[in-house]
Amino acid sequence: MQSTAAEAAQHLEQMSVQLEDIEAAQQLLDGVIVRTPLEHSRALGRMTGATVHLKCENLQRAGSFKVRGAYVRMARLTEEQKACGVVAASAGNHAQGVALAAKKLGIRATVYMPRGVALPKLAATRDHGAEVVLHGSNVDEALAEAERFATETGAVFIHPFNNEDVVAGQGTIGLEILDQQPDVDTVITSIGGGGLLAGTAVAIKQEAARRGRTVRVIGVQAANAAAYPPSLAADAVVPLKGVRTIADGIAVGRPGQIPFDIIRELVDEVVTVSEDSIAQALIFLMERSKMVVEPAGAVSVAALLEGKLKGLGLNPRSVVAVLSGGNIDPMLMLKVIQRGLSAADRFLTVKLMLKDRPGELATISKIISDADANVTGVDHSRIGGALSMGDVSITITMETKGTEHSHQVLDDLRHAGYEPIVMN
Missing domain, CATH: 3.40.50.1100 (Rossmann fold)
Incomplete structure (x- = not known):
């Protein structure tokens, strides 16, 4: 470049x-x-x-860094522009940056956020003093509404980057x-x-x-x-x-x-x-x-x-x-x-087909325990198109210590006669 x-x-x-x-x-x-x-x-x-x-x-x-640009943009508005207020659209960081900058400068701020916005971000934006309007299902829809609001009211639209x-x-x-x-x-x-x-x-x-x-x-x-x-x-x-x-x-x-x-x-x-x-x-x-x-x-x-x-x-x-x-x-x-954790092989999920008889789950648990892995969840099913009479499907989620340890657990299961299918 x-x-x-x-x-x-x-x-x-x-x-x-x-x-x-x-x-x-x-x-x-x-x-x-x-x-x-x-x-x-x-x-x-x-x-x-x-x-x-x-x-x-x-x-x-x-x-976040967003308050830097938002404050500089708004501090350089004329007094007439400040009196008209500002408007922005964001699902998070820009919203909070604009809200905080507006509070510091004594400017009325309206922020459009999509309806599915995370509650902590919504609460933080309101806590900084902005009027939050929930609109649309994504930022693009909120952005279009914010621009319409700016045109109708004369509020200054604060763009997040352009x-x-x-x-x-x-x-x-x-x-x-x-x-x-x-x-x-x-x-x-x-x-x-x-x-x-x-x-x-x-x-x-x-x-x-x-x-x-x-x-x-x-x-x-x-x-x-x-x-x-x-x-x-x-x-x-x-x-x-x-x-x-x-x-x-x-x-x-x-x-x-x-x-x-x-x-x-x-x-x-x-x-x-x-x-x-x-x-x-x-x-x-x-x-x-x-x-x-x-x-x-x-x-x-x-x-x-x-x-x-x-x-x-x-x-x-x-x-x-x-x-x-x-x-x-x-x-x-x-x-x-x-x-x-899953990407780092520290969170391993495997599916096994077992015979539906006493002691099978205990055997599996012992193999995993002996390998020093920690079981965090077990899903047990006797119903399914791939299951034969007398079979059971077990999905086990466990914590491991990384790639080598995950391979060790899988090898131990295979050596015991099982065929684990990695689900991650």
């Missing part, structure tokens, strides 16, 4: 967002946001061979990273619509150049919601259909034109990660870093766990991975943890 040095310098001057804009945004945000910490991850360092730090925007006010002020606000993360880790050579962050990555890229690239350094910037998308790779390949925004991922915070089917124009010029690489890797990254962060992070906020770590940097032929010395948010619904967390 990178041009020659001369072309890159020319493109930098033509960017709709410049380093000066981000520095001005940083001044606006002084005293409003938290300067989130940079936490060293020894575990990720051992895996990657680099020094790895985590930029903890999950600890930001309102639980706005220069929003991009500048998000870019303040890049300035903080360079101040906190001056020797960083690679920054990794998530992409949804592109505001965070675009702003971070402008700040990192231009400030690093001013310091006489070069820093790589890499974006990460969920493979099931990866609108940027086809858009970058076509050199134009290409809408993506069928977006479906556990990383709902970056489930955006159409990149914003403003961030797209920046990303195609400044960002070194865009990679994708699987749903299983995202789930494993979330568990990794909970276990190793004691961090509660939402799936969208964990994709940067998922890229490290998948070895994406080595796959690109990179051997960085100092890496910063941005944890973009921590607003996760407890019910989704439960599902993601189960998926992550």
Whole structure:
């Protein structure tokens, strides 16, 4: 994606967002946001061979980076615009960022959220003082209604990513990273619509150049919601259909034109990660870093766990991975943890066909117990089209200690004459 040095310098001057804009945004945000910490991850360092730090925007006010861009956008409204109020549409982070920024600025805020929005996110948005209107079954429907409301009432529509002020606000993360880790050579962050990555890229690239350094910037998308790779390949925004991922915070089917124009010029690489890797990254962060992070906020770590940097032929010395948010619904967390444990072979479900006679289940239980696995659930059925008279189907769920241990349990069952079918 990178041009020659001369072309890159020319493109930098033509960017709709410049380093000066981000520095001005940083001044606006002084005293409003938290300067989130940079936490060293020894575990990720051992895996990657680099020094790895985590930029903890999950600890930001309102639980994500979104308040940065929302506040900058709204602080720059005229007094007449502020008097008309603002309106936004979101299923979570942007809603809370807008609500908090509006409260700080004394602006009336209306936020449209889909009817199925997670209750914690709904409650948090209301707690920040916004009027929440539930509309539609998805964010697109809520977005259309918010735009209609803006047209009818004169309220200012606050876009989550396709706005220069929003991009500048998000870019303040890049300035903080360079101040906190001056020797960083690679920054990794998530992409949804592109505001965070675009702003971070402008700040990192231009400030690093001013310091006489070069820093790589890499974006990460969920493979099931990866609108940027086809858009970058076509050199134009290409809408993506069928977006479906556990990383709902970056489930955006159409990149914003403003961030797209920046990303195609400044960002070194865009990679994708699987749903299983995202789930494993979330568990990794909970276990190793004691961090509660939402799936969208964990994709940067998922890229490290998948070895994406080595796959690109990179051997960085100092890496910063941005944890973009921590607003996760407890019910989704439960599902993601189960998926992550299963993907890591720490949660094993097997189906066995047994003779319906006394002692069979006890025998199976002893084999599993002797293998030091822990049974967490048993489903026992005598009815089914595949069952013969005198047979029974048993589905057993158990906790294991990883891939080798799971294989050991399966081998022990086979050596005892059973034919376990893995259901994960």
